[in-house]
Amino acid sequence: MTEGxxxxxxxxxxxxxxxxxxxxxxxxNQRRFSDExxxxxxxxxxxxxxxxxxxxxxxxxxxxxxxxxxxxWFQNKRARWKSKQxxxxxxxxxxxxxxxxxxFESLKKEKQALxxxxxxxxxxxxxxxEEKRLCCxxxxxxxALSSTDHESENEENTRREQEEEVRPEMEVCEKGDDxxxxxxxxxxxxxxxxxxxxxxxxxxxxxxxADHLMNIVEPADSxxxxxxxxxxxxxxxxxxxxxxxxxxxxxxxS
DNA sequence: AACTTTATTAAGTTTACTTCA
DNA sequence: CGTGAAGTAAACTTAATAAAG
Numbered sequence: 392m393t394e395g396x397x398x399x400x401x402x403x404x405x406x407x408x409x410x411x412x413x414x415x416x417x418x419x420n421q422r423r424f425s426d427e428x429x430x431x432x433x434x435x436x437x438x439x440x441x442x443x444x445x446x447x448x449x450x451x452x453x454x455x456x457x458x459x460x461x462x463x464w465f466q467n468k469r470a471r472w473k474s475k476q477x478x479x480x481x482x483x484x485x486x487x488x489x490x491x492x493x494x495f496e497s498l499k500k501e502k503q504a505l506x507x508x509x510x511x512x513x514x515x516x517x518x519x520x521e522e523k524r525l526c527c528x529x530x531x532x533x534x535a536l537s538s539t540d541h542e543s544e545n546e547e548n549t550r551r552e553q554e555e556e557v558r559p560e561m562e563v564c565e566k567g568d569d570x571x572x573x574x575x576x577x578x579x580x581x582x583x584x585x586x587x588x589x590x591x592x593x594x595x596x597x598x599x600x601a602d603h604l605m606n607i608v609e610p611a612d613s614x615x616x617x618x619x620x621x622x623x624x625x626x627x628x629x630x631x632x633x634x635x636x637x638x639x640x641x642x643x644x645s
Numbered sequence: 646a647a648c649t650t651t652a653t654t655a656a657g658t659t660t661a662c663t664t665c666a
Numbered sequence: 667c668g669t670g671a672a673g674t675a676a677a678c679t680t681a682a683t684a685a686a687g
Contacts, residue, residue, distance in 0.1 A: 424675090464675090469655080470655075
């Protein structure tokens with residue numbers, strides 16, 4: 392017999408009610424309920440998590456327990472059950488989050504590859520225009536010598552049109568402050584002007600609709616460039632607090 | 646309607662034990 | 667083998683709420 396049991400028996404001999412109330416022993420000197428008692432309680436809990444007073448008294452009588460003990464067991468059981476439920480839900484949420492995060496990462500890589508490709512094609516187009524401009528510039532000089540004033544005017548207009556055709560790409564490439572044409576860093580495409588021009592490339596020719604599309608794309612782009620701390624995810628209670636960051640990651644999906 | 650009493654619940658804590666390094 | 671930390675189950679406390687008188 393343990394010290395606790397001896398103590399309990401001693402108290403019970405003096406004041407059985409007090410012993411029951413203040414110790415962890417029941418009236419049969421059991422600290423824990425028997426397997427049979429637990430089994431019956433579990434079965435009842437499965438059918439209803441809250442016990443009607445009449446059923447409580449009946450179950451208590453069947454198990455040789457006080458109704459109060461049955462009530463307390465149900466209280467504790469509900470608490471344990473709830474905490475298990477929370478744990479399960481948390482794990483499901485965590486799994487969903489991880490799946491989305493990896494999906495996000497692969498889409499981010501795909502986007503970067505596409506932007507690089509666009510960048511390369513842009514340079515190619517610019518080169519072609521440059522060659523074309525040099526070639527046409529020489530021809531204009533020859534024609535100017537033998538043409539009338541009227542014809543010169545027409546040629547001048549054509550040249551202006553050609554220059555304007557080239558200019559957008561030039562503007563795109565001249566935005567860098569390092570003086571190098573198209574001198575953007577591969578890992579830093581969040582420059583507003585550059586991105587807007589890329590978007591115009593994508594959505595150009597649709598007028599207001601293009602502007603609307605660009606506005607939809609905007610939050611996603613800025614988000615993509617500021618997600619460096621994604622890898623730091625820890626499975627703790629702050630899981631859902633990630634939503635309070637400046638750039639909610641789910642904006643990407645909107 | 647405003648109040649007291651009683652019962653019930655969730656949430657948090659205490660107690661006494663077991664397990665394990 | 668003794669010991670202390672961690673985990674667990676039963677019981678308790680407290681505050682909130684609702685129903686009855």
